[in-house]
Amino acid sequence: MKLVNADDIYEKELEKAGLDIGKPEDIFSDEGQELRGKAKRLTKGRQTSWVAGRLGIVIDGTGKDLNKIGRQKKLLDQLGYETMMIFANTSLEIAQQRNKERRRTLPEKAVAEMWSQVQKTHIPRLLKADARKCLNAVAASLAAPCCLPLPQEWVPSAV
Numbered sequence: 001m002k003l004v005n006a007d008d009i010y011e012k013e014l015e016k017a018g019l020d021i022g023k024p025e026d027i028f029s030d031e032g033q034e035l036r037g038k039a040k041r042l043t044k045g046r047q048t049s050w051v052a053g054r055l056g057i058v059i060d061g062t063g064k065d066l067n068k069i070g071r072q073k074k075l076l077d078q079l080g081y082e083t084m085m086i087f088a089n090t091s092l093e094i095a096q097q098r099n100k101e102r103r104r105t106l107p108e109k110a111v112a113e114m115w116s117q118v119q120k121t122h123i124p125r126l127l128k129a130d131a132r133k134c135l136n137a138v139a140a141s142l143a144a145p146c147c148l149p150l151p152q153e154w155v156p157s158a159v
Contacts (some may be wrong), residue, residue: 001055001056001057001058002046002050002055002056002057002058003057003058003060004043004046004047004050004057004058004059004060005043005059005060005061006036006039006040006042006043007039007060007104009038009039009042009043009104010035010039010040010104011104013035013038013039013048014026014027014032014035017031017035019031019032021103021104022103022105024105024106024107024110027104027106027129028107028110030146048094051075051076051079053118054079054080056121059072062114062117062118063085063087063118063121064114064117064118064121066121066147067123069085072138084104089118089119092111092112095111095115096108096111096112099111
């Protein structure tokens with residue numbers, strides 16, 4: 001199973017460029033955003049390669065772009081993948097708290113805007129029965145209860 005997530009590449013690129021991943025002004029600078037674009041392109045290339053090889057993938061994202069999610073699901077369904085989504089929702093307060101605990105923090109306003117975009121999406125309707133919605137409102141991410149039985153079995157051993 002391959003994890004599709006541009007964050008690791010982006011953070012390494014920021015550090016290589018001498019930018020501080022803890023400073024929003026570096027993240028949102030022209031150079032920081034150029035590196036974000038590079039990380040997204042590299043990640044997209046990896047995902048394309050993995051899908052071409054029919055490897056199992058987990059796409060990790062905020063869920064704020066419903067059209068992008070729909071396009072990805074449609075392509076994967078056409079290729080014979082079994083798709084589902086775990087939509088882990090949380091309150092804005094918890095989202096802000098978790099942002100402060102991350103290495104790469106964003107301005108509170110940016111977090112609020114992304115959180116609001118996610119709340120407006122209709123992900124469960126798009127994915128129909130293939131979506132599982134979990135209320136992820138516990139402060140410690142891995143300690144959060146999950147609504148699916150399989151993660152309940154392996155999360156305690158992973159902590």
